Amino acid sequence: MPTLIIDTVSKRYERNRWALREFSLRMEAGVLGLVGPNGAGKTTLLKMLATLLRPAEGHIIWNGQDILRHPETVRRVLGYVPQDFGVYPQISARVLLHYLGELKGLRGAQLRRRVEAVLEMVGLSADAERRLKTFSGGMVRRLGIAQALLNEPRLLVLDEPTVGLDPAERVRFRELLPSLSGERTVIFSTHIIGDIEATATHLALLNHGRLSWTGTPEALLADAAEALWTLIVPQAEFERMRARYRVSSAIPRGGSIETRILAAHQPHPQALPATPTLEEAYLLFQEGIGQAVGTEPFPSSKPV
Numbered sequence: 001m002p003t004l005i006i007d008t009v010s011k012r013y014e015r016n017r018w019a020l021r022e023f024s025l026r027m028e029a030g031v032l033g034l035v036g037p038n039g040a041g042k043t044t045l046l047k048m049l050a051t052l053l054r055p056a057e058g059h060i061i062w063n064g065q066d067i068l069r070h071p072e073t074v075r076r077v078l079g080y081v082p083q084d085f086g087v088y089p090q091i092s093a094r095v096l097l098h099y100l101g102e103l104k105g106l107r108g109a110q111l112r113r114r115v116e117a118v119l120e121m122v123g124l125s126a127d128a129e130r131r132l133k134t135f136s137g138g139m140v141r142r143l144g145i146a147q148a149l150l151n152e153p154r155l156l157v158l159d160e161p162t163v164g165l166d167p168a169e170r171v172r173f174r175e176l177l178p179s180l181s182g183e184r185t186v187i188f189s190t191h192i193i194g195d196i197e198a199t200a201t202h203l204a205l206l207n208h209g210r211l212s213w214t215g216t217p218e219a220l221l222a223d224a225a226e227a228l229w230t231l232i233v234p235q236a237e238f239e240r241m242r243a244r245y246r247v248s249s250a251i252p253r254g255g256s257i258e259t260r261i262l263a264a265h266q267p268h269p270q271a272l273p274a275t276p277t278l279e280e281a282y283l284l285f286q287e288g289i290g291q292a293v294g295t296e297p298f299p300s301s302k303p304v
């Protein structure tokens with residue numbers, strides 16, 4: 001199985017402002033959720049993996065080869081879904097995929113087979129003849145994934161593929177993700193951790209260009225245990241608590257509020273410990289409330 005090694009990679013667009021700083025990670029097959037707020041450096045890192053951007057420092061190794069020196073080694077096996085996958089409005093999905101498949105070196109019967117296979121995978125077979133200007137945002141995103149799968153990539157890089165999707169499209173997209181994994185290395189960036197919850201085998205949390213945590217979703221959840229509380233209180237008391245604590249949800253129940261609170265210690269005598277969602281675990285980490293301080297050995301945050 002090819003290994004991807006990102007070794008102390010840094011990039012700055014302007015003097016003294018690092019978009020990415022000494023980022024290291026190692027991974028084999030699996031789905032990595034690269035999670036961070038806007039501007040954290042996710043796109044910068046993914047463009048480097050797609051050989052569209054060169055780091056100022058560091059190395060990226062795929063299958064033993066330095067991709068900066070030999071970009072073709074990764075380009076041959078890469079599927080890349082950019083954040084803004086542009087389409088030609090007047091042509092159909094099938095025509096566009098044929099065109100992009102040819103650019104990837106596919107020809108004849110193999111090209112036709114792959115186009116139909118990827119249309120099927122992303123659920124666009126029935127819409128393949130429609131002009132792209134009639135596609136919804138979700139359909140365009142799925143088409144973006146389809147084109148990335150044409151060459152059966154070993155490394156699949158998706159840059160915020162769920163941005164702008166409505167709830168139904170989001171659910172559909174989540175259903176599609178598991179079929180993309182298997183023997184591949186999949187790297188998926190998002191600022192909505194719920195989108196990767198069911199599929200990520202590993203997480204890398206990025207903040208201000210730095211890797212702040214890496215490990216499995218289970219490890220992040222374990223770190224967050226004992227820091228999430230649930231409680232039903234009258235409205236006025238809820239307002240007092242909200243002023244003091246980080247609230248993750250508040251649901252009106254008659255005249256009271258059922259709330260979930262992030263806190264290192266029991267925030268109220270009636271508060272009961274609750275099981276955090278991955279989103280709450282992430283919030284706890286971001287707010288520095290949970291116990292999440294370490295990283296796991298795989299993928300590794302250690303420089304190689």
Ligand SMILES: Nc1ncnc2c1ncn2[C@@H]1O[C@H](COP(=O)(O)OP(=O)(O)OP(=O)(O)O)[C@@H](O)[C@H]1O
Pocket residue numbers: 013014018019036037038039040041042043044045191
């Ligand atoms: N071409 C550029 N020129 C100057 N600064 C840039 C450029 N591209 C990105 N940056 C800056 O680098 C930092 C990281 O940007 P990047 O797009 O990698 O973050 P991101 O996590 O993908 O954010 P988003 O979720 O908003 O896409 C940001 O501060 C951004 O403003």
